Amino acid sequence: MESSCRLPLHVCHVKKTEMVINRLHIFLHGIALLALFYYRITTLSLIIKTREIPLLPYLIVIVSEIVLTFLWVMHQLATQWRPVKRTVYPERLPEDDKLPPIDVFIFTAHPSQEPSLEVMNTVISAMSLDYPPDKLAVYLSDDGGSYVTLYAVREAWKFARFWIPFCRKYELRIRCPESYFSADEESADDKLTCCSEFAADRKIIEKKYAEFQEALEKNSVNANASYSRNHPSRIEVIRDENTDSDPDQKEMPLLVYVAREKRPDHHHHFKAGALNVMLRVSALISNAPYFLVLDCDMYCYDPSSARQAMCLFLDPETSPQIGWVQFPQKFHNIISEHDIYDSGHNSDWRGLQGVDGLRGPMMCGSNFFMRREAIYGTDRIQKDIDLKQLKKSFGSSNEFIRSIYKPLLPEDRQNSAEALQNELQLVSSCSYDNDTEWGKEVGYIYNTVSEDMVTSLVLHCRGWRSAYVDPARPCFLGVCPTNLNDMLVQQTRWALGAMQIALSRFSPLVYGALRMSILQSMFYAQVGSLYVVPVCGLAIMPQICLLYGIPLYPKVSDPFFILFAFIFISSQLKHVQEVISYGDSFKNVLIELRVWMMRSGASYVYAFLEAIMEWIGLHKTHFVLTGKVVDKEQAKRYEQGIYDFQASPQLLVPMCSLYIFNLATFIIGIPMIFHKGDELLAQAVLPFFGIIVNYHLLEGMVFRQDSGCIAPSVTLLSVAISAVIFCCGSLLLLY
Numbered sequence: 026m027e028s029s030c031r032l033p034l035h036v037c038h039v040k041k042t043e044m045v046i047n048r049l050h051i052f053l054h055g056i057a058l059l060a061l062f063y064y065r066i067t068t069l070s071l072i073i074k075t076r077e078i079p080l081l082p083y084l085i086v087i088v089s090e091i092v093l094t095f096l097w098v099m100h101q102l103a104t105q106w107r108p109v110k111r112t113v114y115p116e117r118l119p120e121d122d123k124l125p126p127i128d129v130f131i132f133t134a135h136p137s138q139e140p141s142l143e144v145m146n147t148v149i150s151a152m153s154l155d156y157p158p159d160k161l162a163v164y165l166s167d168d169g170g171s172y173v174t175l176y177a178v179r180e181a182w183k184f185a186r187f188w189i190p191f192c193r194k195y196e197l198r199i200r201c202p203e204s205y206f207s208a209d210e211e212s213a214d215d216k217l218t219c220c221s222e223f224a225a226d227r228k229i230i231e232k233k234y235a236e237f238q239e240a241l242e243k244n245s246v247n248a249n250a251s252y253s254r255n256h257p258s259r260i261e262v263i264r265d266e267n268t269d270s271d272p273d274q275k276e277m278p279l280l281v282y283v284a285r286e287k288r289p290d291h292h293h294h295f296k297a298g299a300l301n302v303m304l305r306v307s308a309l310i311s312n313a314p315y316f317l318v319l320d321c322d323m324y325c326y327d328p329s330s331a332r333q334a335m336c337l338f339l340d341p342e343t344s345p346q347i348g349w350v351q352f353p354q355k356f357h358n359i360i361s362e363h364d365i366y367d368s369g370h371n372s373d374w375r376g377l378q379g380v381d382g383l384r385g386p387m388m389c390g391s392n393f394f395m396r397r398e399a400i401y402g403t404d405r406i407q408k409d410i411d412l413k414q415l416k417k418s419f420g421s422s423n424e425f426i427r428s429i430y431k432p433l434l435p436e437d438r439q440n441s442a443e444a445l446q447n448e449l450q451l452v453s454s455c456s457y458d459n460d461t462e463w464g465k466e467v468g469y470i471y472n473t474v475s476e477d478m479v480t481s482l483v484l485h486c487r488g489w490r491s492a493y494v495d496p497a498r499p500c501f502l503g504v505c506p507t508n509l510n511d512m513l514v515q516q517t518r519w520a521l522g523a524m525q526i527a528l529s530r531f532s533p534l535v536y537g538a539l540r541m542s543i544l545q546s547m548f549y550a551q552v553g554s555l556y557v558v559p560v561c562g563l564a565i566m567p568q569i570c571l572l573y574g575i576p577l578y579p580k581v582s583d584p585f586f587i588l589f590a591f592i593f594i595s596s597q598l599k600h601v602q603e604v605i606s607y608g609d610s611f612k613n614v615l616i617e618l619r620v621w622m623m624r625s626g627a628s629y630v631y632a633f634l635e636a637i638m639e640w641i642g643l644h645k646t647h648f649v650l651t652g653k654v655v656d657k658e659q660a661k662r663y664e665q666g667i668y669d670f671q672a673s674p675q676l677l678v679p680m681c682s683l684y685i686f687n688l689a690t691f692i693i694g695i696p697m698i699f700h701k702g703d704e705l706l707a708q709a710v711l712p713f714f715g716i717i718v719n720y721h722l723l724e725g726m727v728f729r730q731d732s733g734c735i736a737p738s739v740t741l742l743s744v745a746i747s748a749v750i751f752c753c754g755s756l757l758l759l760y
């Protein structure tokens with residue numbers, strides 16, 4: 026025992042081979058980029074003197090290359106400099122009675138867009154975590170203020186009273202009921218299948234689950250109508266009145282339903298607003314020093330996540346600095362052989378492994394355990410601060426301020442139920458934040474749709490570290506978009522969030538670089554929507570110049586041609602190396618590239634425009650929920666690995682226009698390529714590469730007849746727009 030106490034709770038290994046490869050690549054590719062800019066500057070001055078070719082297209086290409094290089098530097102240095110992998114040893118944790126309490130916050134926003142059964146599965150899976158039940162409290166935040174959801178939570182509680190003991194008795198490895206009953210027996214029950222008592226118990230629980238499912242289904246008929254944006258707050262600790270004296274109740278974690286007050290004339294700050302209310306409500310009820318944040322569509326798969334996170338929080342070496350522990354988001358609805366929308370976001374998770382070697386990953390909205398002290402910023406409060414000042418920061422609730430300073434003990438609960446309810450109403454009211462520091466310095470930061478990113482940035486700046494734990498058996502499994510429309514909508518929101526932050530006072534390279542390590546701030550500066558600049562520059566200008574026979578790149582016989590070829594090939598090969606060493610197949614290289622181009626040609630364009638319009642005060646952004654209800658036809662197409670173009674024309678038109686434009690310029694330009702091959706080869710490679718990578722768009726427009734193809738009206742409109750692009754682009758050749 027003595028010696029096991031001294032063993033570390035976690036180990037962080039630096040991935041040495043990858044680190045060497047990455048740094049070598051950064052060095053060589055970096056030198057090549059410097060040479061490229063040397064070439065550009067010298068040729069630019071020549072062009073200015075001789076005016077041999079028009080200046081403007083050349084400048085546009087240079088600006089595009091500058092932006093691409095900027096994004097490359099931000100990405101490579103932040104995510105490739107020091108990749109690490111962590112291993113945790115939960116079996117070395119102290120006994121259960123020494124573990125700290127944990128609150129779990131689950132968020133739902135719409136009863137019909139986020140079906141109750143799925144949400145309740147997340148709730149039940151969280152209640153079934155392998156953690157002492159008296160130290161676990163689960164809160165469901167319902168931004169829809171819906172009685173359908175409230176009823177469902179009550180039913181979930183009743184079902185959980187049977188489910189949790191069943192999980193404990195047989196030590197189930199899957200504790201989300203839906204996932205358990207649909208898993209193949211082997212993985213769900215391990216070696217229990219042959220035990221007759223187990224078989225009988227399983228039958229009973231399966232029947233109860235079917236009844237539970239049926240009750241929710243009946244109840245969900247009016248889901249849409251039950252959604253409300255105008256309601257007082259409602260907070261209810263769920264319990265079974267008849268079983269209050271039941272000793273089994275102690276085996277159940279606390280379950281609380283929270284619907285914050287909502288009024289039409291109030292800005293509710295999306296999920297960040299809901300998170301801050303949850304912090305305050307839970308502080309008055311259970312006030313655990315750590316909490317777990319989960320989206321409603323992200324259930325707990327491996328029940329040991331809380332113990333795994335504690336390996337970092339309780340490790341005497343790392344503990345005082347760790348603000349949060351992030352687990353990856355993995356998805357149960359992905360078919361990994363052909364994840365054609367890159368919904369797994371593996372490139373992002375690879376990036377987190379990298380930044381974990383610096384000061385740690387950002388919070389990714391869901392699946393992270395957080396230290397309450399960090400999000401309150403209590404460590405920054407001066408010792409002699411008075412109550413008035415505290416109220417200025419934390420709002421008017423005395424009870425809440427008291428909760429900051431000491432853990433809640435059972436004897437503190439002398440407050441009558443009525444007094445508690447009044448205080449809960451106060452802290453969950455929509456005006457509580459007014460004239461306080463909530464959303465500015467305290468809690469989750471407002472004014473962006475990416476509350477997770479900006480809050481992480483601020484906490485990293487305050488000196489907190491974070492950790493990324495990615496065990497072989499996923500701890501959480503969720504639902505991700507498996508159709509083009511939802512994927513692009515989600516990407517637009519994320520890109521918009523990053524751009525809003527870049528334009529705010531928390532701009533990573535100003536606010537961040539002054540307060541944290543430069544490499545870490547580079548991670549936050551990867552603003553995806555900036556890709557619109559090189560996309561517009563490099564997918565339009567060189568192509569127009571190709572048609573007019575104007576060279577923008579060195580001749581094949583020029584030694585600088587090799588430099589451009591090297592940069593192109595080296596960045597592609599590096600991508601291949603990253604994908605393969607993460608354990609993905611070669612096919613993913615193509616998919617990631619293709620999806621990145623589609624995002625650039627749709628999501629990033631809109632995110633860029635929306636953020637700029639908001640910045641100059643012409644637009645107010647909304648949080649568009651990611652679709653979670655699956656359309657059968659779309660699902661079938663996804664299963665077959667076929668792209669579904671039943672997406673909003675608004676999203677399809679920009680990318681189709683760019684495709685048609687590139688295809689047309691390449692075909693029309695062929696005689697020119699033959700004629701001036703030496704001068705124009707590099708320029709012909711660009712449209713050719715785009716056409717090949719995005720061949721599925723051509724298929725969708727021309728070769729497919731099924732209902733998932735690109736509508737002829739979209740194609741026609743795109744043809745017209747590509748003609749306009751050509752005309753406008755040609756005008757630029759005048760300068």
Ligand SMILES: O=c1ccn([C@@H]2O[C@H](COP(=O)(O)OP(=O)(O)O[C@H]3O[C@H](CO)[C@@H](O)[C@H](O)[C@H]3O)[C@@H](O)[C@H]2O)c(=O)[nH]1
Nearest residue numbers: 132133134168295296299320321389390391474515650651
């Ligand atoms: O006003 C709101 C809006 C959203 N949500 C909840 O926030 C979660 C995330 O919304 P979802 O539509 O599922 O968006 P995703 O794109 O899947 O979410 C990713 O991106 C978000 C930031 O854009 C993060 O907050 C999420 O954690 C992250 O998983 C869901 O549980 C919603 O119910 C609210 O509670 N209130």
Ligand SMILES: [Mn+2]
Nearest residue numbers: 320322504651
């Ligand atoms: Mn989601």
